[in-house]
Amino acid sequence: MPSNGIFGKTISLLERSLDLRSLNQRVLASNIANMDTPNYKAVELEVAEEMNRTKEPQRTIALVRTHVNHIPLKTRAHHGVKLKAAKAPDFSLRGDGNTVDVDRTMGKLAKNTLLYNTAAQLISDKFKGLKNAMKGGSQ
Numbered sequence: 001m002p003s004n005g006i007f008g009k010t011i012s013l014l015e016r017s018l019d020l021r022s023l024n025q026r027v028l029a030s031n032i033a034n035m036d037t038p039n040y041k042a043v044e045l046e047v048a049e050e051m052n053r054t055k056e057p058q059r060t061i062a063l064v065r066t067h068v069n070h071i072p073l074k075t076r077a078h079h080g081v082k083l084k085a086a087k088a089p090d091f092s093l094r095g096d097g098n099t100v101d102v103d104r105t106m107g108k109l110a111k112n113t114l115l116y117n118t119a120a121q122l123i124s125d126k127f128k129g130l131k132n133a134m135k136g137g138s139q
Contacts, residue, residue, distance in 0.1 A: 013051070014123045020047045021116035023081060028109045031086065031100050039067055039097040042086035042105070047112075050081055 024045045034040040088099040 011123065011126060014119050014126075017047070017051060017119045018116060018123070020045065020050050020081065021112055021119065024112050025109070025116070027083065028105055028112065031105050032102065032109070034070055035098065035100040035102050035105075037067065037070055037098060040070055040100060041066060042088075042098075042100045043083045044086040044108075045081065045083055047115075053080075 024047055027043060027045050031042045031044075034042075086099060086101075086105075089101040089104070092101075
């Protein structure tokens, strides 16, 4: 019977989740940092969609700066992750072309933080279980 390691694919899935959640945190923070930049178009990362995609060779995320004054998002290779334009607010009194909805983005930031912490706790629990098994189950 083939073995996929001690935890099967659990650790690699949790690792991918942590990587994507970390990247999502930076994307959301970049949107918030650019909330007053005229003509800035907010971007988002659909973590659930990316988790369902199969891993591709490592590539760099190609972000497009629509204006030289936009704050760039520093990136590194993230397995072909695709960013898309965030949904523009349904109603906005802004006339500067900026599509950042601060309230929605802050909510996404809070949710992302909770899900990141959950994945980190799950990995921690897996390793605590392994440590307990190595000690003979004495804890």
